[in-house]
Amino acid sequence: MGEMISSLTGGEANYAIIGCGVEGRGMGWYHALQLLNGEIPRARLSDVVEPFFLGAGKDLPPGKAFAEMAAKWKAKGVQFHASVDSGSLFSGATSGTKIALIAGRTCDNPGFFRQAIKAGATHILLEKPGAPTVGELEAMAREARAAKVPVYMGFIKNISGYVEGALAAANGAAGAEAVETKLVSRNDYTEATLEECFERNAEGMLKNMAIHEIALACQFWGMRADNITDVICNAKGGKDSPGCDMRTLGGKTDFASVDVTLVNSSGTKVRISADRCSGDGCCATVTDTSNGVVLYSQEMVGGERAKKVAAEAAAHPNWFSYLYTQAEEYAKLKGVCAAHALAGTTPPGVATIEIACEALKLAEWLTPELQKKLKK
Numbered sequence: 001m002g003e004m005i006s007s008l009t010g011g012e013a014n015y016a017i018i019g020c021g022v023e024g025r026g027m028g029w030y031h032a033l034q035l036l037n038g039e040i041p042r043a044r045l046s047d048v049v050e051p052f053f054l055g056a057g058k059d060l061p062p063g064k065a066f067a068e069m070a071a072k073w074k075a076k077g078v079q080f081h082a083s084v085d086s087g088s089l090f091s092g093a094t095s096g097t098k099i100a101l102i103a104g105r106t107c108d109n110p111g112f113f114r115q116a117i118k119a120g121a122t123h124i125l126l127e128k129p130g131a132p133t134v135g136e137l138e139a140m141a142r143e144a145r146a147a148k149v150p151v152y153m154g155f156i157k158n159i160s161g162y163v164e165g166a167l168a169a170a171n172g173a174a175g176a177e178a179v180e181t182k183l184v185s186r187n188d189y190t191e192a193t194l195e196e197c198f199e200r201n202a203e204g205m206l207k208n209m210a211i212h213e214i215a216l217a218c219q220f221w222g223m224r225a226d227n228i229t230d231v232i233c234n235a236k237g238g239k240d241s242p243g244c245d246m247r248t249l250g251g252k253t254d255f256a257s258v259d260v261t262l263v264n265s266s267g268t269k270v271r272i273s274a275d276r277c278s279g280d281g282c283c284a285t286v287t288d289t290s291n292g293v294v295l296y297s298q299e300m301v302g303g304e305r306a307k308k309v310a311a312e313a314a315a316h317p318n319w320f321s322y323l324y325t326q327a328e329e330y331a332k333l334k335g336v337c338a339a340h341a342l343a344g345t346t347p348p349g350v351a352t353i354e355i356a357c358e359a360l361k362l363a364e365w366l367t368p369e370l371q372k373k374l375k376k
């Protein structure tokens, strides 16, 4: 009945957040907040699954804070679960469109993905990178195809205006071989918080932070692990030229920054610059390298939007800054996915799980390549 009503009226999509995390830190928590605040057209927050803070971590201080928040959200009609297979996921869904937004730790997400399909999710929005390895992600893609469950990836930059502009500029430029697109990503960790960042993002810089730019390079610039003909490590220089900095912290070796130019067999050049300790934000620049002329340059956040972000930063000094910096894209992604899930159509620009597999392949190939180059 819900199905019939939703198809007649357009209806609304139900979102279950799987792996919520705590206020100001969890990606899932921020997605949930936007839904709860009514910021996403034609979508509602039906369920939250929080395995750790409602489970083994419930007596820790963040677990207690989570319980307080859950009590408030339950009063607004959200159902809470300690596991995906609680047996009651989506039991309060208001239509047949049930989207599981999976935002647990990357190592846990393949398990949540399978459980979500079994629990009746009709669509999945999977946070990047999706799984720790290519093998696991490819298996998940096969299982979703067999279950006829479309998978949308949480690569927000793929639907962002600054990337659309860069792509148009790069495609419009004559003499593709002279054109370089530079994709910059900055995070605001510090020397003091870098070790915690290495530990929490255990899949490593290329499969975690820089996977956004790698996914862009795969989806829009035709980069693949098996067509790269050159990898150039760029020297440390001025702004957004952090060089490649590999370190071992707390026993874990990872990159504090990478700055590499990838060249593929068609001559396409994409420079990926990701720095964990250089503020917050991202931008794209397209340059004609034959004469140094900048054809396009755009930050994700600028102008009026920057003022809004600054106000959010002042209001929430303890939140991870990327939550409010990228708020527009997080909202847009959930809105576009809800609308297309309801219509049974494919959301344009949104990365597929097949693109995510290609991105992860490239990251898996590039990580040892870079380590080798840097050890020389």
Ligand SMILES: NC(=O)c1ccc[n+]([C@@H]2O[C@H](COP(=O)([O-])OP(=O)(O)OC[C@H]3O[C@@H](n4cnc5c(N)ncnc54)[C@H](O)[C@@H]3O)[C@@H](O)[C@H]2O)c1
Binding pocket: 018, 019, 020, 021, 022, 025, 026, 027, 028, 050, 051, 052, 053, 057, 102, 103, 104, 105, 106, 109, 127, 128, 129, 130, 154, 155, 156, 200, 208, 322, 326
């Ligand atoms: N699209 C983006 O811009 C973006 C940004 C940040 C994170 N992400 C992705 O979102 C996902 C979640 O990232 P996050 O930073 O919110 O993760 P997080 O570590 O803050 O929380 C994820 C989950 O981990 C579990 N957890 C926390 N501490 C635990 C512990 N000690 N033991 C066992 N479980 C524990 C909790 O259940 C929590 O819900 C990841 O896949 C990440 O790559 C995406």
